[in-house]
Amino acid sequence: MKIASAAAGKKVTNAASLESLDQKDDNAANNSSKASLDVLQSVSGSVYRDSDRDGARGGGEAGAEGTKVELRDHDGAVVATATTGADGSYSFNRVPSGTATGVKVEDRLPKGLTFVSADRPYDSATGVWDVGTLAPGKSAEISIVARATGGGGLVNEAEIAAADQKDVDSTPGNGVASEDDAASATVTVKPAPKPTLSPSPSPSAEPTSPAPASPEPTSTSPTATLTSPAPSPSPTSSPTATMPTPTPSASGPPPSPSSV
Known part of the structure; x- marks a missing residue:
């Protein structure tokens, strides 16, 4: 079995099951099994003299042979060591995954x-x-x-x-x-769909019922008719005898009353 390089550092589960059998199987419960394993990975690189100090290895920059390289975990503890070869390369194999x-x-x-x-x-x-x-x-x-x-x-x-x-x-x-x-x-x-406007129905002319005529109110109360009374005849005056009033004189004795 070959494990793909993409599985490095991951857990792989291998499962197998019985597909067919000519004889009768009295115990079907043991017809399958599976096993899991952690796929180890490798860490490799090289040590070289960076003459131009550009952080990249150029063609004329030789490797540092015989250099000790330590592999540490995230806590700083050394988990493996290696020594570089003639070209300055090193490799750590079967390295467990770390956090x-x-x-x-x-x-x-x-x-x-x-x-x-x-x-x-x-x-x-x-x-x-x-x-x-x-x-x-x-x-x-x-x-x-x-x-x-x-x-x-x-x-x-x-x-x-x-x-x-x-x-x-x-x-x-x-x-x-x-x-x-x-x-x-x-x-x-995608743009939002535009709303579809439904056409409004045309207004239909509906007959208008004439408003019912309001009946004139009929008074049921009796109407009193006032009749002016005829003028009374004016009374006729009887002739009245008027006695002349004597006018006093400026001098002399008062006159005697006249007899009628």
Whole structure:
């Protein structure tokens, strides 16, 4: 059996079961079995004299032969040692998986997505998700809620930005999508459908019933008719005898009364 290199550092389960048998099986309970194993990995590299101090090995930079190399875990304890060969290379085989610490993932939202919230420690300004510690064989997930401000296909890319331990087959934060520490996903944003307006029905002329005429109120009370009385005849005056009033004289004795 050959184990793929992608399984290094993981737990692999091998399962087998009985498919067919010519004879009768009196105990079907023991027809299957499985076994799990931890796939060990290797760590390799080289030691060389960096003459130009650019951090990369050039063609003219020779390896440091006979150099002792120590392999330490995340607590700093030495778990293995090796000595470099003539070309400065070294290798540690059958290395058990260790706990990864200081893990950070960079996930910058593409243009067209505006950050709303996240369920893990995430800096929307830098796009860095602080994963922290990750046990062997374990994985971590983050859920980021964003609001679409544009349409079409939006590509979201994520990559391991940093870790305390060296990655033997990729370089964190170098932006190379083909390495196994990077991944991407495409989000397709479709415009919202326009609402369909139903035509309003034409108003129909409905006959208008004439308002019923209000009956004139009929008074049932009796009406009193006033008749002016005829004027009474004026009384006729009888002739009245008037006696002349004597006018006093300025001198002499008062006159005697006249007889009628």
